Every structure is written in C-alpha cells, then in structure tokens.
Amino acid sequence: MAITIAVDAMGGDNAPLEIIKGTIISLELHDDLNTVLVGDTSAIENTFKELDEEINPDRISLVNAEQVVGMDESPKKALKEKPDASITVAMKLIKEGKADALVSAGNTGAVILAAAQNLPIIHGIERTGLAAIYPVAKFYRKSKGFALMLDVGATIHCTSRQLVHFAFMGSYYVKKVLDIPDPHVALLNIGEEETKGGEVLTKAYKYLKEAEDINFIGNIEGKDIPKGIADVVVTEGFVGNVVLKMLEGVSDVAKDMGKYAFKQKLSWKIGLAFLRSGMKRLKVKTDYSEYGGAPILGFEKLVIKAHGRSNAKAISNAINVAKRSAEEDVCTHIADSITKFNATHQMDLMEI
Amino acid sequence: MAITIAVDAMGGDNAPLEIIKGTIISLELHDDLNTVLVGDTSAIENTFKELDEEINPDRISLVNAEQVVGMDESPKKALKEKPDASITVAMKLIKEGKADALVSAGNTGAVILAAAQNLPIIHGIERTGLAAIYPVAKFYRKSKGFALMLDVGATIHCTSRQLVHFAFMGSYYVKKVLDIPDPHVALLNIGEEETKGGEVLTKAYKYLKEAEDINFIGNIEGKDIPKGIADVVVTEGFVGNVVLKMLEGVSDVAKDMGKYAFKQKLSWKIGLAFLRSGMKRLKVKTDYSEYGGAPILGFEKLVIKAHGRSNAKAISNAINVAKRSAEEDVCTHIADSITKFNATHQMDLMEI
Numbered sequence: 067m068a069i070t071i072a073v074d075a076m077g078g079d080n081a082p083l084e085i086i087k088g089t090i091i092s093l094e095l096h097d098d099l100n101t102v103l104v105g106d107t108s109a110i111e112n113t114f115k116e117l118d119e120e121i122n123p124d125r126i127s128l129v130n131a132e133q134v135v136g137m138d139e140s141p142k143k144a145l146k147e148k149p150d151a152s153i154t155v156a157m158k159l160i161k162e163g164k165a166d167a168l169v170s171a172g173n174t175g176a177v178i179l180a181a182a183q184n185l186p187i188i189h190g191i192e193r194t195g196l197a198a199i200y201p202v203a204k205f206y207r208k209s210k211g212f213a214l215m216l217d218v219g220a221t222i223h224c225t226s227r228q229l230v231h232f233a234f235m236g237s238y239y240v241k242k243v244l245d246i247p248d249p250h251v252a253l254l255n256i257g258e259e260e261t262k263g264g265e266v267l268t269k270a271y272k273y274l275k276e277a278e279d280i281n282f283i284g285n286i287e288g289k290d291i292p293k294g295i296a297d298v299v300v301t302e303g304f305v306g307n308v309v310l311k312m313l314e315g316v317s318d319v320a321k322d323m324g325k326y327a328f329k330q331k332l333s334w335k336i337g338l339a340f341l342r343s344g345m346k347r348l349k350v351k352t353d354y355s356e357y358g359g360a361p362i363l364g365f366e367k368l369v370i371k372a373h374g375r376s377n378a379k380a381i382s383n384a385i386n387v388a389k390r391s392a393e394e395d396v397c398t399h400i401a402d403s404i405t406k407f408n409a410t411h412q413m414d415l416m417e418i
Numbered sequence: 419m420a421i422t423i424a425v426d427a428m429g430g431d432n433a434p435l436e437i438i439k440g441t442i443i444s445l446e447l448h449d450d451l452n453t454v455l456v457g458d459t460s461a462i463e464n465t466f467k468e469l470d471e472e473i474n475p476d477r478i479s480l481v482n483a484e485q486v487v488g489m490d491e492s493p494k495k496a497l498k499e500k501p502d503a504s505i506t507v508a509m510k511l512i513k514e515g516k517a518d519a520l521v522s523a524g525n526t527g528a529v530i531l532a533a534a535q536n537l538p539i540i541h542g543i544e545r546t547g548l549a550a551i552y553p554v555a556k557f558y559r560k561s562k563g564f565a566l567m568l569d570v571g572a573t574i575h576c577t578s579r580q581l582v583h584f585a586f587m588g589s590y591y592v593k594k595v596l597d598i599p600d601p602h603v604a605l606l607n608i609g610e611e612e613t614k615g616g617e618v619l620t621k622a623y624k625y626l627k628e629a630e631d632i633n634f635i636g637n638i639e640g641k642d643i644p645k646g647i648a649d650v651v652v653t654e655g656f657v658g659n660v661v662l663k664m665l666e667g668v669s670d671v672a673k674d675m676g677k678y679a680f681k682q683k684l685s686w687k688i689g690l691a692f693l694r695s696g697m698k699r700l701k702v703k704t705d706y707s708e709y710g711g712a713p714i715l716g717f718e719k720l721v722i723k724a725h726g727r728s729n730a731k732a733i734s735n736a737i738n739v740a741k742r743s744a745e746e747d748v749c750t751h752i753a754d755s756i757t758k759f760n761a762t763h764q765m766d767l768m769e770i
Contacts, residue, residue: 203671203674203675205671205678219608222608222616223616254660256571256574256655256656256659256660256663263574263656264574264656287663288659288660288661288662288663288665288666288667289663289664289666289667289670291664291667292664292667292668292670292671303608304608304615304616304657305657305660307608307640308606308640308660309640309660309664310640311640311641312640312641312661312664314641315640315642315643315645318641318644318645319555319644320672322555322557323555323557323700327693327696330696331695331696333693334692334693334695334696336689336692337688337689337690337691337693337696338689340685340688340689340690340692341685341686341689341693343685343686344679344682344689348675
C-alpha cells in the first residue's frame with residue numbers, strides 16, 4: 067500500500083524551491099510514495115514550471131495555505147495570527163488521515179506547537195520529544211556512526227516517567243527506522259553511578275533497568291556523547307538542546323579554524339590540501355542533510371522536522387525517513403510499549 | 419606581605435612527585451610565596467631527596483596527614499572513614515588562617531565535600547560553585563582565548579538567586595585573577611530571548627539585567643560556548659558538568675581521529691606533518707595545565723581544584739592562581755557584592 071507524506075512546501079530557508087526538488091527526488095526513488103504539498107498553490111505550480119517538471123496528479127496533490135510562519139517569528143503569536151499557515155494546514159491533513167506523516171523544514175517551535183495543537187498525543191504519554199540525530203566517532207564502539215538524542219527542546223524539564231517514555235520512543239524509532247537492531251539506550255548524567263544526578267534521574271534509572279524491550283546500558287557522561295557509547299541518549303529538553311547546539315558550535319569553530327589556517331601559512335595550506343579527502347569524508351559524516359531530519363515523537367502521527375537550511379537532498383532524506391516510519395508503524399509500536407510499561411509502573415512513577 | 423598556600427601533597431594521579439615539583443617551581447617564581455605541604459611527611463621528605471632539593475623551612479612547612487582519599491573513592495564514605503585525610507587536614511589549615519588558600523589535584527567530589535565540611539560559606543550565599551576554565555575560539559569576538567563556566571558540578575540544580583550569585587562570583591574571579599577587566603557574563607539557555615528556559619532562568623535574567631557591577635550580556639546558547647561569546651557562562655551544575663565533559667570528549671575524539679588519519683593514508687600523514695606547528699599551537703591552547711585549575715567559589719577561603727592528571731606545570735599554575743586570588747582578596751570582593759545585591763533583592767528572590 068502506498069504511503070502518503072504531507073510536505074510543508076513553504077517552511078524553511080530554501081522554500082519552496084528545495085522542498086519541491088526534494089519531493090521530486092523522493093517520488094522518483096519510491097514508486098509506492100505519494101505526497102501532498104501544502105502551501106501557496108500558485109507559488110508551488112510556478113516552481114514546478116521553473117524546474118520544467120510535471121505535477122503528476124496521481125502522486126502529487128496540492129493543498130492551498132495562504133500563510134507561512136517565518137523562521138524567526140514567535141511560534142505562539144504566529145500560529146494564533148495565521149490560522150491558515152502551511153504548517154497548521156499540513157498538521158490537519160495528517161490528523162484527518164489524509165496523509166500518513168509530515169515533513170517540515172519550517173520554524174522548529176512552530177512545528178512542535180502546531181503538532182501539539184492539532185495531533186492527539188499517544189495514550190499514556192505526557193510529553194512529546196524532539197529527537198535529534200548527530201554524528202559520532204566509531205573508534206570507541208562499533209556503531210552506525212550516528213546516534214539519537216531526545217529530548218532536544220520540546221520539553222524543557224522532565225519527570226522520571228517522561229524520561230522513561232523518551233527511552234521507549236527513541237529506542238523504537240532507532241530500531242525500526244534507523245536499522246539499529248538492539249540499540250544501546252543511556253541516560254545522560256554527571257556520573258556513571260546509579261545514584262548520581264538527583265531524584266528524577268535515579269528513579270528513571272531504576273525503572274529503565276527493569277524495563278523489558280529496552281537495552282539500557284545505564285548512565286553516560288558528557289564525554290561519551292561524541293564517542294557514540296549509546297545509540298539513544300535520553301535527557302531533558304534543556305540539556306539536550308544545549309548539548310546539540312554546542313556540537314553545532316564546535317563544528318562551526320572547526321570549519322572556521324580550517325579556513326583561517328588555510329590563509330595563514332603556506333605550510334598549513336599544503337597540509338590541508340593533503341588532508342582534503344579525509345576532510346571531505348568528515349564533512350559528509352557531519353552533514354545534517356544525510357540524517358533525514360529530527361522526528362517529533364509521542365504524537366499518534368509522525369512529524370519529521372528537517373533542518374531550516376535543508377537543501378533538496380535533506381528534504382528527500384526526511385521524506386524517505388517519514389515514509390519508513392509510516393510503513394513500520396512506529397507510533398503504534400511506541401504506543402503499545404508505553405501501555406505495557408505504564409500498566410506495571412503507573413503508581414510508582416506518579417510520585418515524580 | 420607573603421601569601422601562604424596550603425598544598426595537598428597526596429591528591430592526584432601524580433602525587434606526591436609532580437605536586438612537589440610544581441610547588442618548587444612556584445616558590446622559585448615568587449619570593450613572596452610560602453607553602454604548607456600536607457601529607458605523609460616521610461614520603462614528602464623522600465621526594466625532596468629524590469629531586470635533590472632542600473626543604474627551606476622559612477618557605478616550606480610540612481604538616482603530616484596519615485591518610486589519602488583515592489581518586490575513585492566515594493567522597494562521602496572516604497571522608498568519613500579517613501578523618502586524617504590530607505585534603506581534610508589541608509582544609510583545616512586554611513580554616514584556621516594558617517594558610518590563605520588551598521590547592522589540590524585530588525578527588526573532585528572529596529575536595530568539594532571537605533571544603534563544605536570545614537570552611538564557612540560567604541554570608542548570604544546558599545550554594546558554592548565549581549568554576550571551570552575552558553579554551554574558546556578568538557575569531558568571533560576579541561577574548562582572552564578562554565572562558566569560565568560555573569557551576570560544573572558542585573550544585574546540580576539551582577534557584578535563580580543561586581545563579582545570580584554564581585554570576586557575581588565568576589565575574590569577580592575572572593576580573594581579579596584572570597585579568598579580564600570588564601568580563602561579559604551570560605546565562606546559558608536554549609534561546610536568546612529573555613522569556614526562554616523556564617521560571618528559574620527568566621527570573622535570574624531579570625535580576626542580572628538590573629545588577630550593578632556585572633556586564634550581563636543576556637542569554638547565550640550552546641553554540642556560543644566554544645565561540646567565546648561570554649567570558650563567564652552561568653548555569654546549573656548538571657548542565658555545566660555535561661557541557662564541560664562533552665568538550666573534553668570532543669577533544670579526545672579529535673586527537674584520536676588525528677592518530678587514526680596518520681596511520682591510514684600516506685597523504686594524510688604528510689598533511690598532518692605540514693600542520694604540525696598549528697596543531698602544537700592548538701594543543702597548548704586546549705591544555706588544561708595552562709589554566710591553573712578550577713576555583714571553588716563561595717567559601718570564605720579560596721580552594722583551587724587542579725586536574726587529577728596535573729603535572730608539575732599545572733600544579734605550579736594552580737598555586738600561582740591561588741596566590742593571586744589571595745592577594746586580590748577575591749573572596750571578600752565576592753562577599754561585598756553579594757551583601758549589596760541581597761540587601762536590595764532578598765525578598766523577591768526568596769520565591770524561587
């Protein structure tokens with residue numbers, strides 16, 4: 067059965083051009099994929115004309131949305147003032163079952179808020195999580211070369227029950243969509259001992275240790291994040307957000323340092339030239355467009371938040387990942403595991 | 419007037435040899451410095467003999483302590499079971515005014531706990547902070563090339579009042595000891611807007627904006643940490659600890675990647691050889707031994723926690739920094755500013 071993905075054609079720095087190009091790539095890759103492009107219909111049609119591409123009505127539907135949330139707008143204010151924003155219209159489509167999952171490269175806060183305003187949360191889950199994929203080294207442990215961290219900004223502070231739910235969500239997503247059969251799941255903490263980090267974390271540790279279906283490896287520390295010691299790193303949104311943005315910052319600094327060194331001294335310029343193939347490899351590895359975007363987990367439908375600066379390739383990867391999630395029915399798997407866990411642990415965890 | 423620094427001769431991976439070598443270096447550098455070496459007196463005397471150095475009784479006193487807290491011991495348990503541990507004996511010396519400040523490369527948790535058990539906290543301060551110095555890039559803003567972050571592990575979760583106090587402590591320390599005349603002080607948050615990050619952070623923002631004597635530049639995000647946008651980064655101990663250890667982890671990965679690349683391909687080996695001078699420069703910049711250790715702020719006396727793996731140079735730098743702190747009377751400056759701030763803001767901040 068074909069999967070239908072709703073695509074926010076207007077969200078992101080390079081919308082609608084790169085969004086539409088990415089959609090076309092994915093449609094060429096997968097015969098069993100259909101898409102709904104949501105946004106200013108005439109702008110979308112013009113873009114297809116510019117690209118000299120046909121709109122095949124069997125595989126591409128257009129749904130008009132008159133408004134767009136800008137990348138720097140306040141999500142709350144913008145969604146209130148723009149009821150016909152493309153992200154809201156797209157959310158309603160997946161809510162109503164007219165599409166199976168959604169991809170947007172728009173304003174992150176607005177995507178999360180529009181999801182919260184329109185989509186039902188999986189029964190038994192209190193808070194949803196934004197999960198980011200980031201590159202990791204492979205010297206320290208055989209891994210896929212990337213890992214998932216959640217939450218990175220949807221839920222600033224968490225209870226232990228919410229952290230446990232994040233562990234289930236992340237574990238299933240990684241297993242079903244990113245092909246890591248038995249993912250190592252860890253809590254991010256300030257020490258490896260079970261008693262570290264305060265009450266919320268020690269309780270979460272206790273329950274994760276008991277949880278079936280999760281390969282919980284215990285606490286990891288900050289130093290273990292880039293080493294890929296865990297495939298799924300569970301933390302509250304505040305910490306996850308700071309960590310993720312710091313990884314981006316370190317990557318910026320490394321790039322700028324390379325540029326500086328290149329100009330500074332002839333010997334450095336020569337050295338960097340010899341290293342070019344290695345740096346290219348590293349660049350591919352640290353390129354967000356390879357990873358298919360960040361899933362927002364905990365709703366009954368899957369939403370993929372692609373990077374704001376996504377190009378066609380990044381959008382196509384995000385659509386492919388959204389399709390895979392829908393095929394694998396990730397949300398149902400998460401719902402089942404949470405129901406099972408809550409049934410046995412409901413009362414204990416109510417405390418925190 | 420000469421300054422006396424108490425040195426925990428037994429703390430650290432390379433104790434007592436490197437500790438004693440570092441002490442000798444500092445004594446040679448500063449005529450107005452005296453030291454008290456605390457630990458197993460006969461082991462200390464033997465080390466001096468091995469080094470073929472005299473113990474000048476005018477400048478070096480020895481105080482015996484029969485026990486040592488190991489680097490991997492549980493701090494609470496170890497301090498309880500070892501009342502004559504070198505770190506406890508050293509703390510008592512500065513408490514009694516027999517030395518002006520203390521340097522230890524021992525077990526971090528034990529150093530903090532021994533301080534809490536023995537030293538009075540500055541009046542008006544609720545929680546003490548462990549402040550770490552880390553290297554930052556200089557492309558983005560003219561800075562010293564390093565910045566201070568606190569707390570990095572002494573106080574896991576903080577109230578807004580505690581965060582404001584950390585800002586005062588860090589600002590004074592950086593100003594008086596690290597020679598940054600008007601340090602940029604920032605709150606670590608998940609967005610730049612004043613309203614981000616929850617109630618504790620928004621309140622702290624409000625009070626820091628009003629605080630005199632502090633050059634508060636607002637919120638910074640994770641990406642700004644390695645870019646040196648702030649000289650003093652204020653955050654709760656959990657986040658600071660994760661961030662600091664992640665920087666260490668990234669640095670480990672970079673080093674190991676270099677080693678791997680060196681072995682992998684001839685062209686990479688040549689490239690790295692050409693870059694050697696640049697990498698050496700980078701290594702110096704990221705070498706913790708350059709930065710003189712992490713101050714524990716908020717007690718009436720200053721304690722400097724040197725890195726566990728400190729060599730003689732790192733210990734000497736830590737002693738120099740401790741001397742400078744005592745000369746500049748950093749603790750009194752902090753106490754005065756906190757008293758002034760609390761007098762006007764006591765009630766408002768009681769809420770959080």
